[in-house]
Amino acid sequence: MTPALRVAFWWGLGTILYLSFGLATTGWLFYELSHLLNSPAIYPLYSVFRGADYFLSLQELRLVISGAAGLIVGMLVYALVARKRKQK
Numbered sequence: 001m002t003p004a005l006r007v008a009f010w011w012g013l014g015t016i017l018y019l020s021f022g023l024a025t026t027g028w029l030f031y032e033l034s035h036l037l038n039s040p041a042i043y044p045l046y047s048v049f050r051g052a053d054y055f056l057s058l059q060e061l062r063l064v065i066s067g068a069a070g071l072i073v074g075m076l077v078y079a080l081v082a083r084k085r086k087q088k
Contacts, residue, residue, distance in 0.1 A: 003081075003085075004078055004081040004082045004085060005078060007077060007078075007081050008074040008075070008077040008078035008081065009074060011073055011074055011077040012070040012071060012073050012074025012075075012077070013070065013074075014070075015066070015069055015070040015073040015074075016066045016067055016069070016070035019056065019065070019066040019069055019070070020062070020063065020066050023049050023050075023052050023053035023056065024049070024050065024053040026049045027045075027046050027047075027048075027049030027050035027053060028046075030042055030043070030045040030046040030049060031043070031046040034046060
């Protein structure tokens with residue numbers, strides 16, 4: 001496995017795991033941060049992440065959607081890393 005492919009694989013896998021398990025947690029962190037800092041400007045970020053998690057939870061193909069997003073991210077990372085190494 002080439003280094004570019006290894007980097008792309010881990011980015012893709014991270015995207016899949018984040019979309020599957022991390023959206024609600026990120027929303028919760030923004031919720032707590034907005035109350036801790038008493039900043040109403042941070043609260044909309046909570047709504048965005050919770051809304052995205054709710055949207056994905058309604059989808060029967062949540063894993064397929066997350067996998068497709070991970071594949072796209074992995075391909076983009078692979079293209080960027082391979083091009084960067086080719087320029088050297």
